[in-house]
Amino acid sequence: MMNIGIIGAGHIAEKAARTLNGMDDMRCLAIGSRSQGKAQAFAERFGIPRAYGSYEALLQDPDIGLVYIATPHSCHFENAKDAILAGKPCLVEKSFMMNAVETAAILALAREKGVFVAEAIWPRYMPVREKVREVIASGVIGKPVMLTASLAYNVSDKERILRPEMGGGALLDLGVYLLNFVRMYCDSPIRDLSTSCIRSATGVDASEVITCIHEDGTLSTVQASAFSQGANEGVIAGTTGYLVFDDLINPTSLRICRKRHIVERVVELPPQITGFEYQFRACADALRAGALEAPQMPHAEILYVMHLMDRLRAEWGL
Numbered sequence: 001m002m003n004i005g006i007i008g009a010g011h012i013a014e015k016a017a018r019t020l021n022g023m024d025d026m027r028c029l030a031i032g033s034r035s036q037g038k039a040q041a042f043a044e045r046f047g048i049p050r051a052y053g054s055y056e057a058l059l060q061d062p063d064i065g066l067v068y069i070a071t072p073h074s075c076h077f078e079n080a081k082d083a084i085l086a087g088k089p090c091l092v093e094k095s096f097m098m099n100a101v102e103t104a105a106i107l108a109l110a111r112e113k114g115v116f117v118a119e120a121i122w123p124r125y126m127p128v129r130e131k132v133r134e135v136i137a138s139g140v141i142g143k144p145v146m147l148t149a150s151l152a153y154n155v156s157d158k159e160r161i162l163r164p165e166m167g168g169g170a171l172l173d174l175g176v177y178l179l180n181f182v183r184m185y186c187d188s189p190i191r192d193l194s195t196s197c198i199r200s201a202t203g204v205d206a207s208e209v210i211t212c213i214h215e216d217g218t219l220s221t222v223q224a225s226a227f228s229q230g231a232n233e234g235v236i237a238g239t240t241g242y243l244v245f246d247d248l249i250n251p252t253s254l255r256i257c258r259k260r261h262i263v264e265r266v267v268e269l270p271p272q273i274t275g276f277e278y279q280f281r282a283c284a285d286a287l288r289a290g291a292l293e294a295p296q297m298p299h300a301e302i303l304y305v306m307h308l309m310d311r312l313r314a315e316w317g318l
């Protein structure tokens, strides 16, 4: 049984707690909040045995084997640093850090202290990844030529999305999934990158489009918006057909089409709790193997994606 401690009793912590409650081989042992009352209420709601009124107190709990950091982006650096210095393996919500400088520093610290750290970018850990590889290898869609995807949630009422100093904007919240989609499903390196963004009144990136030309001639075009609701589909288009993700982040099935939306085959994905269980299990497996990183999302890849996001924001003047 792996004991997990959650830091930050917010929206995504609730989903993590629900997920862990559905797992046999791990459980949420403790919740840490800046407020004892909030921790207590969260613990009661999800049947969590221990409630701490500070993150520091949770990090001192010797029974916790993995800390899940579920705070805003702007807190990830401090929270991960404290966890690593306390010797606690940690799984940090996406986006891993605010920028590549923070990312490189945390990865170096984790390496120096010999502590496991991973990014909770959940599609990286899901069985869909292998299914997509199988479909492409089968040749049914031919040679992949173009990837398109969009991700739009109207989260413009959230403080952490609106405020630049909290790492607000669409990129760190949603665009990060799109870049991971491109990186997971196109092995060819990015040769050229072009992009534009629309800013919010508060000065964060509200909506953006990113186009990548890959060295092998594949084209990827992705769009993110934190100010609208969207269909959130993804498509891998090949020379003889295309593959549709019904939900880019958490697909329930993949549709294989030849032309004009005629569905040739539907690949069903295994039933799941919420989809978060795969990332927790990947951490447990890596820890059991004595690894310092998760093979599904290696440290070099976390840093690469963060560099890409720095480059995009530099292009937008942010």
Ligand SMILES: NC(=O)c1ccc[n+]([C@@H]2O[C@H](COP(=O)([O-])OP(=O)(O)OC[C@H]3O[C@@H](n4cnc5c(N)ncnc54)[C@H](OP(=O)(O)O)[C@@H]3O)[C@@H](O)[C@H]2O)c1
Residues within 6 Å of the ligand: 007, 008, 009, 010, 011, 012, 013, 032, 033, 034, 035, 038, 039, 070, 071, 072, 073, 075, 093, 094, 095, 120, 122, 160, 172, 173
């Ligand atoms: N994987 C996913 O599908 C997914 C979805 C949404 C969000 N996320 C990620 O999860 C992280 C948290 O997002 P969320 O939507 O859960 O945010 P949220 O609802 O605002 O919760 C964040 C929690 O962080 C703690 N916190 C610490 N310092 C804070 C500060 N200065 N301001 C606000 N809260 C602070 C608070 O907990 P206490 O008051 O208890 O200390 C707060 O409840 C982000 O990195 C986000 O990108 C992931």
